[in-house]
Amino acid sequence: MGCGTSHNAAAHEPMNSNAAIATTMPSTKQQETVKSTQSTSQKSSGNCCTAKLKTFFLIKYHSYFLATINVLITCHQNEKNVADRLRSQLIGLKFNCYTLTDTTPSSIVARANLVRWSDVFISLISRSYQRAFCCMETINYAKDIRKPIVVILGESNFQPYGALGAISAGAVHTMLLDDDGTSENVVTQLSNIISNQKIKKNSKNVTDPAKMEANNDKVNLIHGETQCTILICTVDDGAAVAQLVYDDFISNNLN
Structure with a gap:
């Protein structure tokens, strides 16, 4: 038997360059599939970013409107009982609320801090309120730093005049206490008025009133x-x- 060199027949066949290109280049349908996949991927990525952006703004939106509103009720000490009842009812409606009279707190630093702390300034005005220097000083300060002022007339036959009359005329709302004093109707009106104000939170030079009460003798x-x-x-x-x-x-x- 003779041994001859074995040759693969395929090795002697001429290479078809077109065939090689055909095997490496994707078909038109394949190209369309790739483009479609890329487009879908880009859209998916874009939708994801849009969804994240929407979620971010929704969180900001809800945080803004769910933030507790700080309410300050100011009055003369003669009307303190009415102010305290209002405060109790507003706290029950989830507002942060403090009262400020012509005598309490006595520290001018604490008084000014309460006005800055407030988001809405409620003034229960009367003849006694207009005659008290501390009361007028407080409401003038609230006006100067542009706090939303709500005026409640504590006396049906009292008409404020002078500076108090001008501030009352420019208040975001003026209302009269009814015969029942702090009735459910009054509290409901107040709650709606407070909630509809554009709140601008500002922590500059503001101390938590609770901390100031706890450290009343050490005010810096x-x-x-x-x-x-x-x-x-x-x-x-x-x-x-x-x-x-x-x-x-x-x-x-x-x-």
């Missing part, structure tokens, strides 16, 4: 580390008290 009049000079003004009758204040400041290394 100076914010930060900036040095400042304190001037104590008085008349002859107040010289003794001024000296006590001065001595206390000096003992705390204040100039």
Whole structure:
């Protein structure tokens, strides 16, 4: 038997370049499938981003409207019982609520902080309110820092005049207490008015009132580390008290 070299017949066949290209290039249908897949992928990615963006804004939207509204009720001490009933009812409706009278709190720092803390400023006005310097000082400050002011007339036969009359005229709402005082109708109206206000939350120079109450004897009049000079003004009758204040400041290394 003779041994001859074995050759593969296919090795001697000429290569068809077109055939090689045909096997490496996808068909038109394949190209369309690839494009469709890419397009679907891009759309899916775009939809995902859009969904995430919508979710983000929805969270922001709900956070904005679900944030608890801070309400400050101011009055003369003669109307404090009415103000306290209003406060209790508004707290029951999930509002944060504090009352401020012409005597409480006594610290001007705490009083100013309460006005800044509030989102809506409710003023229960009366003749006594108009005559009290502290009451007028408070409502003027609320006006100056552009708080939404709701005026409640505590006396049916009282018409505010002067500065109080002007502020009342520019209030977001003015209402009269009915014969039942803080009836369900009054509270419902107040709740709707408060909820419809455009709330601008601002934490600048605002301290939680609860913390100020807990540290009422340790109110820091100076914010930060900036040095400042304190001037104590008085008349002859107040010289003794001024000296006590001065001595206390000096003992705390204040100039």
